[in-house]
Amino acid sequence: MTLGKRALILIFPVVLAGYLLAAVSVHVTQSRxxxxxxxxxxSQRxxxxxxxxxxxxxxxxxxxxxxLNSNSLRQYISETDRNYRANALGVRLQESVKSLSDDPMGYVSLAILTSDLQSEYYFENSWDPFAEIDEAQLNLSxxxxxxxxxxxxxxLSDAGQKARIVYSYFLDPVTFTRPLPSKxxxxxxxxVAIQPDRFLDMQETxxxxxxxxxxxxxxxxxVTDDLSASVHLGPSLYATLTVSxxxxxxxxxxxKLLLALGAVAMSLFSIWLIIVLIRRFITDPIATLDANVMAVMVGAHDEIRNMAEKGEIGRLTENIRELHRQSEQSLKLVQRSSWTDTLTGISNRGHFNAVAAGIVREAIVSGEKCSLLFIDIDNFKFxxxxHGHEIGDELLKTLATRIAMNVEAITERRGQKPAILARLSGDEFAVLVRSRPGDGTVREVSAAILALFEDGFxxxxxxxxxxxSIGAAICPDDATNLAELISNADAAMYQAKTSGKNRSSRFSRALHDxxxxxxxxxxxxxxxxxxxQFHLVYMPIVNTDGRxxxxxxxxxxxxxxLGxxxxxxxxxxxxxxxxFTKIDWWVINQAMSDCRQLKALFGPDTILAINISSAELHSKAIADYFSDCLNRHGLxxxxxxIELTETFAVKFSDQLRRNIDELRQKGFRLSIDDFGAGYTSVQQIIEYTADTIKLDRALVSNxxxxxSLPVLRALIALCHAKDVAVVGEGVDTPEKLSMLxxxxxxxxxxxxxxxxxxxxDLGIWALTRTARYGNEKDDRKNQQAIA
Known part of the structure; x- marks a missing residue:
């Protein structure tokens, strides 16, 4: 039996069953x-x-x-003359009832009953001028x-009567308020009764x-399997709809009809297409290839050509076995080359991970130690x-050769097992050294590698x-698996890089913490x-009078x-x-919500200073958010x-300039915080307008x-020349206060x-300060009076 017939017999029922099953699944899924x-x-309706x-x-x-708030009802109830109340005040009350409804034809009624159900007044906006309160409403009363x-x-929705909502209220006719239960x-x-026309219309719809x-x-x-829903309208009142x-x-x-027709049509089309494709791309080519390959393999022909052979499945099996043996030999060659870095000729990351993982496991089982050196080349991108990628590639190849020579010389001299050297990626290398604890091998290898770069490479x-920059981590002291060992060595490398480069650093628990x-x-x-989790604290700013x-x-x-x-x-x-956007916006809103209390403590002219990050200054939404919070809190x-750190001036983009101009146009005050911390120049003071300059505490201390009183005077005079107020930060001693x-x-x-x-606590501080300054003020007055 040929492959084409086999395929037809096997595939046709499977495809048909698959489409039918898919159709049923789609039907069930879509039904649900x-x-x-x-x-x-x-439910939504x-x-x-x-x-x-x-x-x-x-x-x-x-x-x-x-x-209840109208004069017409109050006058009607208070009036003792029944004729005047019924004629004049009743008409006025009737007009008040009509005026409450937007729809002049809409049903609304007003009933005033005594405790013994005597009707003092009844009016409804309907076509019946002689309408009276019905029995359902009396029963309710x-x-x-x-x-x-x-x-x-x-x-109330009794049969034969108008469905309506009746709102009832007991009123004391003397005080015109809600009476006590005993009264x-x-x-x-x-x-007051109204007809819920919109609800009734929706009910009918x-x-x-x-x-x-x-x-x-x-x-x-x-709870049922029916298509139904229920919604709560009020106490002991639910609306329920159950659909057939x-x-x-x-x-x-x-x-169902569309899915059935689609399943049949797709099955027939798929079977036809599969058979055509199998015959075109599988069965015919396999038969031809089988004959040609066999002819070449047995030496009958020097090149592949068509030959009529029977039993293609059996012969193809033998051919596949032969090809598999050849593939295995080729795979070994490919694997051997895949473990080598193509540029430097040393191990690559894949080979290093495979070999190093085994060494780490052996070290943990045997109680020995191994050390990983993670090497990163600084300024390689430069x-x-x-100089071009050719020079960069040559540098990496030369470096790999020299590291290999130095490491091999050290391990041979010390009688140790060969180290594993690999290029992990780009300009990153790793050396796995199998050494005894405290024998100095890692220190010597690191020093030898760093010596290669003493006068440039x-x-x-x-x-x-x-x-x-070299980071070192030791197994099992610093890690118990290869991934953790590489991660910790990498962290130590970054520690070395941030410490000045061209140095090594050992991973430590402090670094891990x-x-x-x-x-x-x-x-x-x-x-x-x-x-x-966030809260705000406030630090007062005082003038020369202490206010x-x-x-x-x-x-x-x-x-x-975290604590x-x-x-x-x-x-x-x-x-x-x-x-930081989430943090900044929370600070802005929370601080403005507290501003009224600050003004209550220190006076209506109290200014609230809010710090925002330099990154947030580049956001287009910052000015609008300040305005929204301002309006929300009525300030x-x-x-x-708005306090801007002096670093904002380092990268003064167009968007940043627009944001600052917009904030100033809206009326917000601006101050430059931490002035003198290392970025702001005199030119920047002249160029960037601000209402306040805050001298950094380090500058004040120095x-x-x-x-340096003359220097301090000159600096403050420069700010005053720009009409900018100066705030001295870090005032923690009387000497600093006096000099400022x-x-x-x-x-x-x-x-x-x-x-x-x-x-x-700020409120308590304000009261204490007010009392102390009040006493000092009284003492000064007394001294002046005595003088």
């Missing part, structure tokens, strides 16, 4: 999806009806409240008089669409870019300015709720996982990982001073410690005045 969709649609119903309830309550409730609403017998029962009535009942819908199964069956009938008679904490901080920042003119908002973070996390820890992580922009005052500083901030305090 359509049922779920219809159920969701039904009922929820909409419930919302309309609640709106009608609110409308009835609003009508009643409007009447009886029930309400018996109960303890003083206000309630009820939906209920002398109160009037005020009832649902009935026409689904062919079923919306049932109002005092209990929710029981015929409605859903009609939706699915057309789908050489590649400046020489290639073909020319020196190139590259160096090496630092990496772990940085990772934990980043993870916590991603998932935390600022309202739960508080402003407060700076400072962010504090207490994490249930207290300082801004020096989490701010750089948040900025580098793009998480003036002159009360808010100038006051060296008694003598130099002409306008404002002061520091621990001598107050440390950052929560809003509650």
């Amino acid at each position: 999806s359509i049922r779920a969709l219809e159920h969701a649609k039904l 009922l929820e909409h009806a419930a919302a309309v119903f609640q709106n009608e309830i609110g409308r009835s309550k609003g009508f009643l409240n409007a009447l 009886r029930r309400l008089i018996r109960e303890e409730k003083l206000a309630d609403w009820t939906y 209920k017998s002398g109160a009037l029962l005020i009832q 649902l009935k026409q669409e689904y062919g079923a009535d919306v049932v109002l009942q005092p209990w929710p819908l029981a 199964s015929d409605h859903f069956d009609q939706l699915m009938a057309q789908q 050489v590649n870019d400046k 020489e290639v073909s008679g020319k020196s190139y300015p590259v160096t090496a 630092k990496r772990t904490r940085l990772r934990q901080i980043q993870d916590e920042l991603r998932s935390l709720d600022p309202d739960e 508080v003119t402003g407060c700076e908002a400072l962010l504090r973070w207490y994490s249930p996982v 207290n996390v300082t801004p020096d820890e989490f701010v750089p992580i948040a900025e580098s990982s793009g998480l 003036q922009p002159q009360s808010i001073e 100038l006051t410690a060296s008694q 005052t003598a130099a002409g500083c306008d404002l002061f901030q520091g621990y001598l005045i107050s440390k950052p305090l929560p809003l509650e």
Whole structure:
């Protein structure tokens, strides 16, 4: 039997069964999806009806409240002359009832009943001028008089009567307020009834669409397999709609037909296409190839040509076996070459991982140790870019050769097993040394590699300015598997790189703890709720008279996982990982929400200073967000001073300039924080306008410690020449305060005045300070009086 016939017999029933099964699966899946969709649609429609119903309830309550607050109802109840009340005041009250409805034809009624159900007044906006309160509403009134409730609403929908929402309220006719429960017998029962036209229309629409009535009942819908839904309208009132199964069956009938026809058509087409493709690309070529390959293999022909042979399956099996043996030999050659780095000729990452993983496992089992040196070439990209990739490749090849020679010489001299050298990627190399603990091998290998770069690295008679950073990790002291060993050595390498390059660094537990904490901080920042873990403290700013003119908002973070996390820890992580927008916006909103309390403590002219990150200044939305918060909390922009760190001027982009100009146009104050920390120049002071300059605490300490009063005066005078106020930060001693005052500083901030305090403690500080300064002021007055 040929392959074509075999394929037809085997594939046809499988394909047909597969399409039928797929059609059934699609039908079942779509049936569930359509049922779920219809159920969701039904629930949504009922929820909409419930919302309309609640709106009608609110409308009835609003009508009643409007009447209770109107003079017409008050005059009607207070009037003792029954004729005047019935004629003149009754007409006025009737007009008030009509005016409450937007629809002049809409049904609304007002009933005033005594505790013994005597009707003091009844009016309904209908075509019946002689309408009276019906029995259903009277029964409702009886029930309400018996109960303890003083206000309630009820939906009346008895057969043969208008469906309406009745809002009832007991009113003391003397005080015109809600009576005490004990005084209920002398109160009037005020009832406003409206007809929920929109709800009734929606009820009718649902009935026409689904062919079923919306049932109002005092209990929710029981869980069934039917297409149904129930929604809560009020106390002991639920709207329920159960759709007949015929409605859903009609939706699915057309789908069943289309799926059945599609399954049959696709089966026939797929079978035909598969047979054509198998014959074209498999059976015919296999038969021809089998004959030709066999002829060549047995030496009957020098080249492949067509030969008629029988039993192609058997012969193809033998040919495949031969090809497999040849493939195995080829695979070994490919594998051997795949373990070698094509550029340098040493092991590549794949071979290194395979060999090094075995060495690590052996070291752990035997109790021995091995050390991994992770080598990164500093400034290699510079050489590649400046001198070309050919020079860069030659540098890597020369480096690999020299490292191999040095490492091999050291291990042979020490009588140790050969080290494993590999190029992991780009300009990164790894050396795995199997040495005894404390024998100095790792130190000697690191020194030998670093010595290659002492005067630049020489290639073909020319020196190139590259160096090496080496990180070392020891197994099992620092790691118990290869992946962890490489990771820790890589971390140690970065430690060496940040320490000045062309040096080595050993992985330590402190480095591990630092990496772990940085990772934990980043993870916590991603998932935390600022309202739960962040809080603000405020640091007062005073003038030369000691009066508080402003407060700076400072962010504090207490994490249930990490404890207290300082801004020096989490701010750089948040900025580098793009998480600071969430923090900045929370600080802005929270600080503005506290601003009114600050003004209550220190006066209406108190200025709130808010720090924002330099990265956030480049956001297009920052100015709009400041304005939104300002409007939300009812503040003036002159009360808010936005503190920009002096680093903002280093990369002064067009977007940044537009943002700052927009903030100033909106009326916000701007200040440059940490002035003198190392970036701001005199030209930048002249170019970038600000309302305030805040002298960095380090600058203040240096100038006051060296008694550089002339320098300090000149600096402050330069700021004053630009009409900029100067704030001295870090004022923690009387000497600093005196020197800053003598130099002409306008404002002061520091621990001598107050440390950052929560809003509650700041209030206590303000009261204490007010009392102390009041006593000092009285003492000065007394001394002046004595003089």
